[in-house]
Amino acid sequence: MRLIFLGPPGAGKGTLAGLTGRRYAIPQISTGDIFREAVKKETELGLKVKSIMVRGDLVPDDLTINLIKERLACEDAQKGYILDGFPRTIPQAEALSSFQQIDAVLQFNISDEAVIRRLSGRRTCRACGAIYNIDSIPPKAAGICDRCSGELYIRGDDRIDSIKNRLEVYEQQTAPLIRYYQDKGLIRDIDASISVEESMQQVDRILQYEL
Numbered sequence: 001m002r003l004i005f006l007g008p009p010g011a012g013k014g015t016l017a018g019l020t021g022r023r024y025a026i027p028q029i030s031t032g033d034i035f036r037e038a039v040k041k042e043t044e045l046g047l048k049v050k051s052i053m054v055r056g057d058l059v060p061d062d063l064t065i066n067l068i069k070e071r072l073a074c075e076d077a078q079k080g081y082i083l084d085g086f087p088r089t090i091p092q093a094e095a096l097s098s099f100q101q102i103d104a105v106l107q108f109n110i111s112d113e114a115v116i117r118r119l120s121g122r123r124t125c126r127a128c129g130a131i132y133n134i135d136s137i138p139p140k141a142a143g144i145c146d147r148c149s150g151e152l153y154i155r156g157d158d159r160i161d162s163i164k165n166r167l168e169v170y171e172q173q174t175a176p177l178i179r180y181y182q183d184k185g186l187i188r189d190i191d192a193s194i195s196v197e198e199s200m201q202q203v204d205r206i207l208q209y210e211l
């Protein structure tokens, strides 16, 4: 299964891609996670993308495309994968179609107001990347990851100015992908405004009965 999870920031793509990846034994490939790891390790790539990410802008296409090409050539991606946060522009989607055939694009639908509410409550584990929300998925102890006891923090791009910019960037650069994949008959809709469990049931239904 070669899947794309498409939707605005805060729609829950990362959480659902993680669950889906574990359930169907395919890797979740998140360009955002790869960039964040590079920033943390202060690699050459990390130094290039750090300020772009904090503003909520997009990393240049050529850099992102090369990175995903390399990642998809890895052994674990040969049996399928979930792309979480890629593609985000038409040139990225066109590049992807030149070397991979996608089975479905799951589109996560949610309003801007719900996104702002969610992202401002999001807490991320600095050590393992696990995602919580102080309202809907709180950790057992405030500020501490249930899984690895790592420190929970607010991502630089989860601050309000950056959230608003990310929503604008999504509308201008990523939303055109909905039409692009609709024309290819690949879009499947997921209601992302409901609970994680309910959205996951919709994902399961599509993956088990519609593909």
Ligand code: AMP
Binding pocket: 009, 031, 032, 033, 035, 052, 053, 056, 057, 058, 059, 060, 064, 084, 085, 086, 087, 088, 092, 157, 166
């Ligand atoms: P995410 O965790 O998917 O919200 O990504 C965090 C940030 O990483 C984005 O706001 C961008 O700055 C960058 N990023 C992630 N994926 C891409 C992509 N496919 N193209 C360009 N920039 C990306």
